[in-house]
Amino acid sequence: MSEPTRILMTEEDIPTHWYNIAADMPNAPLPPLGPDGSPATPEQMSAIFPDPIIEQEMSSQRWIEIPDEVREIYKIWRPTPLVRAVRLEKALGTPAKIFFKYEGVSPAGSHKPNSAVPQAYYNKQAGIKRLTTETGAGQWGSSIAFAGGMFGIDVRVFMVNVSYQQKPFRRSMMQTWGAEVFSSPSNETQTGRAILEKDPENQGSLGIAISEAVEEAAGRADTKYTLGSVLNHVLLHQTVIGQESKKQLEKIGLYPDVVIGPCGGGSSFGGIAFPFLCDQIAGEKRAEKLRCVAVEPASCPTLTKGAYAYDYGDASGFTPLMKMYTLGHDFMPPGIHAGGLRYHGDSPLVSQLYHEKLVEAVAVPQLATFEAGVLFARHEGIIPAPESCHGIRAAIDEALVCKQTGEPKVILFNLTGHGHFDMASYDRYFSGQLENYEYPAEAVAASLAHLPKVG
Amino acid sequence: MSEPTRILMTEEDIPTHWYNIAADMPNAPLPPLGPDGSPATPEQMSAIFPDPIIEQEMSSQRWIEIPDEVREIYKIWRPTPLVRAVRLEKALGTPAKIFFKYEGVSPAGSHKPNSAVPQAYYNKQAGIKRLTTETGAGQWGSSIAFAGGMFGIDVRVFMVNVSYQQKPFRRSMMQTWGAEVFSSPSNETQTGRAILEKDPENQGSLGIAISEAVEEAAGRADTKYTLGSVLNHVLLHQTVIGQESKKQLEKIGLYPDVVIGPCGGGSSFGGIAFPFLCDQIAGEKRAEKLRCVAVEPASCPTLTKGAYAYDYGDASGFTPLMKMYTLGHDFMPPGIHAGGLRYHGDSPLVSQLYHEKLVEAVAVPQLATFEAGVLFARHEGIIPAPESCHGIRAAIDEALVCKQTGEPKVILFNLTGHGHFDMASYDRYFSGQLENYEYPAEAVAASLAHLPKVG
The missing domain is CATH 3.40.50.1100 (Rossmann fold)
Structure with a gap:
C-alpha cells in the first residue's frame, strides 16, 4: 500500500508532559494585574481556582508532568489522528502537503x-x-x-x-x-x-x-x-495537540513549513503551535522558516485590529486585568457572525508572541470560511465546526499560494472539532442568510476608548 | 503502561475481502420470490440495482475482494477502534471483559x-x-x-x-x-x-x-x-466490522464468548457476528461455546415475536417476497418508540440463521436501553445512538450474569454509532416522556394475518 493517509499512534505515544512556552519566551509573560494595578497574587486567584491550577498558571517550568489519572482519560480519544488531506490537495491542484490534526474524535467533539x-x-x-x-x-x-x-x-x-x-x-x-x-x-x-x-x-x-x-x-x-481558553494553564494543557502532531510528522520524516490554528481565546492555536514554535526559538535548523499563523474571524478581529493593552477578561470587569490584544471588554460580535471565536480578547501568551512578531495572524471573512468547510467536507468526509473552518480556510489559502509558486510546502492545521451540533449555521449558509462582515475600524476605536486605565 | 484499552490497527489491517456467510450456511439461503411466486431473476432486479450489486446479492462465493478504490475511502475512518470498556466493567463490578467496536468514527457517524x-x-x-x-x-x-x-x-x-x-x-x-x-x-x-x-x-x-x-x-x-440494510450485499459489506474485531482481539490473545449487535434490518448484527459465526460453523475449537446475540426493541420484536414467512420488504408490496422473520409488512412501530430499529422484517440471512438456531435473539424494553446508554456515556465518554443502546443493554446484562456466576467471559458488542443527532430522544428520556411498550401479541397476530400467500 501507498504512504499512509492517517498517521496513527498508540496509547504509549500520548505525551507524558505538557509544554510550557512561558519557559522559552524571549521576554517573560507580563503578569495579570489586580484591582490596585499591582500583579495579581495567587491568594487573589485562590477564591476561584485550586492551588495546582494557580501554580500552573504562573509557572515558568518548561515541562509539567501529566498525571497518570489524566492520561488514563486521554486514552479515550488520544492520540488523535494526523491525516493527510490527499483528496483536498488533489481538488486544489496544489503541490503542498496538507495535514490536519483531528481533535473532533473526543467525546465532546473538540479539543476542549x-x-x-x-x-x-x-x-x-x-x-x-x-x-x-x-x-x-x-x-x-x-x-x-x-x-x-x-x-x-x-x-x-x-x-x-x-x-x-x-x-x-x-x-x-x-x-x-x-x-x-x-x-x-x-x-x-x-x-x-x-x-x-x-x-x-x-x-x-x-x-x-x-x-x-x-x-x-x-x-x-x-x-x-473553570475556564476553557485564554489562560496560561489552558494553553499549557492543549500542547498535547502540537506534541503529538510533531511526533506523527517525524514518523514520516516531515516538519511543517506552516502551522495554522483557529484563534478565539487562543487555546487551539497555542496548543498546536507552541510545541513547534519552541524549536524555532531554540534556533533549530529545521524550524528556521517555520511560520505559525493564528486565524480569526474578520467580524471579531482581535489580533489584527485590536489594541495591545491591559483589559478585563470579562464584560463586567470582575477579572484581573490581562495584557492582551483586545477589542475592548464591551465588544459585542455582530449577530450575523455564526462561526464562534467571539471573544473580545485573546490569550496573553499568544498576544505577547504576536506583539513580538514570533507568530502571525490573519482575519478571514465569514463566507470564505464556510466555503472552505464545505469543500473540505466534500473531499475529506468530516464536517468541521465553524470555528475549525477558519483554520481550513487559511490552510487552503496557503496551499493555493503554493500552487502559484510551485513550492511543495508542508502545511499543518488544527481541525479542532466536528460540526455535528452546528448544522444550523450550515443551514444559514446554504440558505444565503450569512454575509461577510468586517468589523469597522470606528467601532473598534469606540470600544477601545473604554479600556481601563492602568498604572 | 498497562494493557491497552484501545486496540488500534493501521490502514494495512483494513480487510481485503468481504466475508459472505451464504457460502458456509448449513442450508443455502432461500431465494427472494417474484410476483409469480418463482425465484426473482437478476433481470427483475436490474431495473433498480447495477449488475455487480446483483451479483453480490446472489453470490455464494465465500470471499469477495474489496476494490482498492473502496479501501481508499474506508481509510478515512477504518480500521475503527476496538475498545475495552474498563470503566464500565468497574462500575458494574463484573469479572467479564467488555469490548466494543466503535463504528461511530465514520464521517456519517455510524456503520452505514x-x-x-x-x-x-x-x-x-x-x-x-x-x-x-x-x-x-x-x-x-x-x-x-x-x-x-x-x-x-x-x-x-x-x-x-x-x-x-x-x-x-x-x-x-x-x-x-x-x-x-x-x-x-x-x-x-x-x-x-x-x-x-x-x-x-x-x-x-x-x-x-x-x-x-x-x-x-x-x-x-x-x-x-440503494438500500442500507436487510439485503445480502449490505450484510456482506458490513463484515469488515467483525473481521477487524477478530484481528484486534487476536492481537491481545482473546476470542469472544458472546458477540452482540443491535438488530433492525440486520446489517449491524450480521456485520459483527458473521466473521465469528463462521468459525463455529467450521467446527473451530475456540468458537465452540460462542453465542451470537441479536438485540431488538421490545416494541418492534421481529425475531422474538414475528413469524418466519415470505413477506414484502416494503409497506406497499412493490418488492420481491423475502423469507424472513416479519411482523407483517403493514406493521407500524408505536409513536412512543424513540430508538430506531423499526423495520417490520429482518435480513433473510439473519432470519434463516436464527430459525436454524445458529444465532440468538433478545428483545429489550425502551427505558432499559436509554438507562444503559446513559450509564455507558458516563463511564466511557461516548454518547451512543439509541439503536446502539440496545447492544449496550444486552452487553451489560451479560456482564451482570457473569457477576453472579463469576465467569470472566469476553463480551464483544457493536457500538454502531454516536448519538449526536439523537439528543432529542435523550431529552424525551430525561424528561420522562418515554415509556416501555411491549408490542402486544394480538396486534402481531392481526398484522400477520395480512401476510401474502405464497405458492
Whole structure:
C-alpha cells in the first residue's frame, strides 16, 4: 500500500508532559494585574481556582508532568489522528502537503476536553466537590460536563439563555454526562436574580454567565470555577495537540513549513503551535522558516485590529486585568457572525508572541470560511465546526499560494472539532442568510476608548 | 503502561475481502420470490440495482475482494477502534471483559458508510449518474450522501416529511456533502404527486419514501436505487466490522464468548457476528461455546415475536417476497418508540440463521436501553445512538450474569454509532416522556394475518 493517509499512534505515544512556552519566551509573560494595578497574587486567584491550577498558571517550568489519572482519560480519544488531506490537495491542484490534526474524535467533539480533564482532576485532588462554568454554544460546557463525570465531581453550567433555548442538544449532551445546566440569567445566583427581577425575559450574555459561575465559585468553599481558553494553564494543557502532531510528522520524516490554528481565546492555536514554535526559538535548523499563523474571524478581529493593552477578561470587569490584544471588554460580535471565536480578547501568551512578531495572524471573512468547510467536507468526509473552518480556510489559502509558486510546502492545521451540533449555521449558509462582515475600524476605536486605565 | 484499552490497527489491517456467510450456511439461503411466486431473476432486479450489486446479492462465493478504490475511502475512518470498556466493567463490578467496536468514527457517524461506499462505487463503475434512496431519521441518507460525494455521483434522498421537518440537521448534513434532499411525499414522482394531490399535508412514511426512490430509479436509465440494510450485499459489506474485531482481539490473545449487535434490518448484527459465526460453523475449537446475540426493541420484536414467512420488504408490496422473520409488512412501530430499529422484517440471512438456531435473539424494553446508554456515556465518554443502546443493554446484562456466576467471559458488542443527532430522544428520556411498550401479541397476530400467500 501507498504512504499512509492517517498517521496513527498508540496509547504509549500520548505525551507524558505538557509544554510550557512561558519557559522559552524571549521576554517573560507580563503578569495579570489586580484591582490596585499591582500583579495579581495567587491568594487573589485562590477564591476561584485550586492551588495546582494557580501554580500552573504562573509557572515558568518548561515541562509539567501529566498525571497518570489524566492520561488514563486521554486514552479515550488520544492520540488523535494526523491525516493527510490527499483528496483536498488533489481538488486544489496544489503541490503542498496538507495535514490536519483531528481533535473532533473526543467525546465532546473538540479539543476542549484536553484541558477540561486536567482541570477536573486537579480540582478533585484539591477536595473540590463542585465545578461551575459558563457556556455559550456549549463546547466548553459539554467538555467540563464530560470531565467532571469522569472524576465524579458535580458540574453546574450557566448557559446563555438564548443558546439554552436554541441549542437544546448541547444541553442534553451535558445532562447525559450528569451535569446540571441552568439558563443564564438564573435564579441560582444574586447576579442572576437581580437581572431577572428587572427583566424576566433577559436573553443572557456570556458576561452575565461568567458572573454567575464566578459568584457561585467564590461563595462556596467546596466549589471552584473553570475556564476553557485564554489562560496560561489552558494553553499549557492543549500542547498535547502540537506534541503529538510533531511526533506523527517525524514518523514520516516531515516538519511543517506552516502551522495554522483557529484563534478565539487562543487555546487551539497555542496548543498546536507552541510545541513547534519552541524549536524555532531554540534556533533549530529545521524550524528556521517555520511560520505559525493564528486565524480569526474578520467580524471579531482581535489580533489584527485590536489594541495591545491591559483589559478585563470579562464584560463586567470582575477579572484581573490581562495584557492582551483586545477589542475592548464591551465588544459585542455582530449577530450575523455564526462561526464562534467571539471573544473580545485573546490569550496573553499568544498576544505577547504576536506583539513580538514570533507568530502571525490573519482575519478571514465569514463566507470564505464556510466555503472552505464545505469543500473540505466534500473531499475529506468530516464536517468541521465553524470555528475549525477558519483554520481550513487559511490552510487552503496557503496551499493555493503554493500552487502559484510551485513550492511543495508542508502545511499543518488544527481541525479542532466536528460540526455535528452546528448544522444550523450550515443551514444559514446554504440558505444565503450569512454575509461577510468586517468589523469597522470606528467601532473598534469606540470600544477601545473604554479600556481601563492602568498604572 | 498497562494493557491497552484501545486496540488500534493501521490502514494495512483494513480487510481485503468481504466475508459472505451464504457460502458456509448449513442450508443455502432461500431465494427472494417474484410476483409469480418463482425465484426473482437478476433481470427483475436490474431495473433498480447495477449488475455487480446483483451479483453480490446472489453470490455464494465465500470471499469477495474489496476494490482498492473502496479501501481508499474506508481509510478515512477504518480500521475503527476496538475498545475495552474498563470503566464500565468497574462500575458494574463484573469479572467479564467488555469490548466494543466503535463504528461511530465514520464521517456519517455510524456503520452505514461501510456499505454506502461500495454501493456508490459499483454504481459509478456501472456508469450510473444518480442514486436514489429513502431515509427516515437520516442515518442511511447521510451515509449515501457522503459516499456519493466521494465518487462524484449525484444523490437524491427522499426523507420522510415528518423527519424532514423535525430533523433539519441530518438534512443539512446531507446537503453539506452535496446531496439533494426532498421532503417525501414530494412533487418529484408520480407517487408523491398523487398523494399530495389528495392530502397536501401528508406526513409521509418510510413506505412512501421507498416507493418514490424506487420509482425514480426504475424510470431512468442513469439512476439506481440503494438500500442500507436487510439485503445480502449490505450484510456482506458490513463484515469488515467483525473481521477487524477478530484481528484486534487476536492481537491481545482473546476470542469472544458472546458477540452482540443491535438488530433492525440486520446489517449491524450480521456485520459483527458473521466473521465469528463462521468459525463455529467450521467446527473451530475456540468458537465452540460462542453465542451470537441479536438485540431488538421490545416494541418492534421481529425475531422474538414475528413469524418466519415470505413477506414484502416494503409497506406497499412493490418488492420481491423475502423469507424472513416479519411482523407483517403493514406493521407500524408505536409513536412512543424513540430508538430506531423499526423495520417490520429482518435480513433473510439473519432470519434463516436464527430459525436454524445458529444465532440468538433478545428483545429489550425502551427505558432499559436509554438507562444503559446513559450509564455507558458516563463511564466511557461516548454518547451512543439509541439503536446502539440496545447492544449496550444486552452487553451489560451479560456482564451482570457473569457477576453472579463469576465467569470472566469476553463480551464483544457493536457500538454502531454516536448519538449526536439523537439528543432529542435523550431529552424525551430525561424528561420522562418515554415509556416501555411491549408490542402486544394480538396486534402481531392481526398484522400477520395480512401476510401474502405464497405458492
